[in-house]
Amino acid sequence: MRHIAVTGISGKVGDALRRFSPPRATLTGLVHKNVPETEGLTDVVQDFDCTDEGRVKDIVRKLAGKKVRTIINCAGETDLDGVEGQRYAAEPTALSAYQKNTRSAEILADACAEVSAEGTEILLLHLSTESVFGDNVHGEKYTEEDKLKVPRDRTGTVDYADTVTIPTFYGLTKVLGEQKVLERYREGSVIVRMHGVQGPLGGFFKRTCSELQIGKPFTRVDDMYVAHLTDATVAEAILAIEDAMHDPARRTRGIYHLSARNPLAPYDITLRFADRLGKPRSLITPIPLKELIEAGRKSGKLLAPRPHYTILDVAKFERDFYRLPTAEAAIDEYVDLYGHLFKM
Numbered sequence: 001m002r003h004i005a006v007t008g009i010s011g012k013v014g015d016a017l018r019r020f021s022p023p024r025a026t027l028t029g030l031v032h033k034n035v036p037e038t039e040g041l042t043d044v045v046q047d048f049d050c051t052d053e054g055r056v057k058d059i060v061r062k063l064a065g066k067k068v069r070t071i072i073n074c075a076g077e078t079d080l081d082g083v084e085g086q087r088y089a090a091e092p093t094a095l096s097a098y099q100k101n102t103r104s105a106e107i108l109a110d111a112c113a114e115v116s117a118e119g120t121e122i123l124l125l126h127l128s129t130e131s132v133f134g135d136n137v138h139g140e141k142y143t144e145e146d147k148l149k150v151p152r153d154r155t156g157t158v159d160y161a162d163t164v165t166i167p168t169f170y171g172l173t174k175v176l177g178e179q180k181v182l183e184r185y186r187e188g189s190v191i192v193r194m195h196g197v198q199g200p201l202g203g204f205f206k207r208t209c210s211e212l213q214i215g216k217p218f219t220r221v222d223d224m225y226v227a228h229l230t231d232a233t234v235a236e237a238i239l240a241i242e243d244a245m246h247d248p249a250r251r252t253r254g255i256y257h258l259s260a261r262n263p264l265a266p267y268d269i270t271l272r273f274a275d276r277l278g279k280p281r282s283l284i285t286p287i288p289l290k291e292l293i294e295a296g297r298k299s300g301k302l303l304a305p306r307p308h309y310t311i312l313d314v315a316k317f318e319r320d321f322y323r324l325p326t327a328e329a330a331i332d333e334y335v336d337l338y339g340h341l342f343k344m
């Protein structure tokens with residue numbers, strides 16, 4: 001029986017897993033604060049705070065007792081710009097990004113390892129991001145084999161204020177979270193790094209469709225690259241990996257990258273949306289990335305630095321599973337799935 005528990009069930013990826021999980025799967029949603037849509041969930045566990053060690057351990061033990069075979073960890077702090085200033089605090093590790101992306105990953109991996117060691121196996125599928133990498137040479141992709149770098153000072157202590165090695169604090173806390181998962185429960189976990197999951201709850205595609213719907217001129221960066229997928233594609237791929245983790249012939253472990261096969265600039269994505277939604281291309285003005293960052297600075301908003309090129313290589317996923325969509329196909333799929341939400 002395929003019984004899965006999902007943390008962060010109210011979030012963008014958790015919600016997609018709920019909507020796109022196959023009817024055969026039994027899904028338990030672990031709810032933090034925001035009560036999600038519950039259609040498609042077999043069970044709901046309230047008051048799941050991923051930073052509360054005692055509570056997490058208790059819940060994981062109960063889930064294993066109910067024959068949950070995998071926890072898919074979608075909980076975390078994903079406000080890239082909102083948390084950027086935390087790296088300069090006196091104690092960055094006490095704040096939300098570290099607590100929800102690093103400490104919570106450690107707690108959950110520990111809890112799964114403990115329960116599994118006692119004889120009831122419960123595996124962990126932990127979600128991560130392309131933001132664990134710094135800017136790459138244009139045209140070169142990061143593979144699962146590429147080593148992650150952690151900035152350290154001369155004493156070996158993590159240098160949270162370093163913006164060179166990993167540009168965003170969000171990315172740094174995700175690097176450290178991945179490391180905790182592998183340290184604590186390498187034998188029972190898979191890490192899936194993604195690059196932009198686009199659904200109806202928020203994200204770049206939704207914002208783009210809303211701006212086109214409003215119909216006022218706006219700008220888009222044309223010298224950085226992204227490789228977004230729809231949430232439906234991502235949910236299907238995550239569930240395929242989850243299945244392979246339990247397949248006796250495969251026992252899949254390790255790291256997978258999940259993104260569109262090719263990158264596109266936000267400007268080019270927006271042009272394609274305009275074409276698909278019947279809006280004039282003249283609404284959109286291309287700008288360089290540095291102009292976006294500068295505009296943020298002038299308006300008093302601290303924008304996290306955006307690298308130009310942190311594209312993931314998805315050859316491993318495609319070799320072990322199936323071919324992923326192109327970035328253009330992902331846009332078309334988004335319009336097919338969610339275009340009706342943006343009445344034009």
Ligand SMILES: NC(=O)c1ccc[n+]([C@@H]2O[C@H](COP(=O)([O-])OP(=O)(O)OC[C@H]3O[C@@H](n4cnc5c(N)ncnc54)[C@H](OP(=O)(O)O)[C@@H]3O)[C@@H](O)[C@H]2O)c1
Nearest residue numbers: 008010011012013032033034049050075076078129196197
């Ligand atoms: N969405 C993307 O484009 C994308 C791209 C790459 C990687 N990822 C990764 O995918 C994962 C899920 O991302 P997402 O976009 O779905 O995130 P999201 O929409 O921001 O949702 C975050 C989820 O975490 C929950 N949460 C927050 N604090 C919590 C706590 N203390 N205890 C338990 N749960 C807590 C939230 O619940 P409440 O709302 O109830 O607080 C929410 O359900 C993250 O690891 C992220 O790094 C996402």
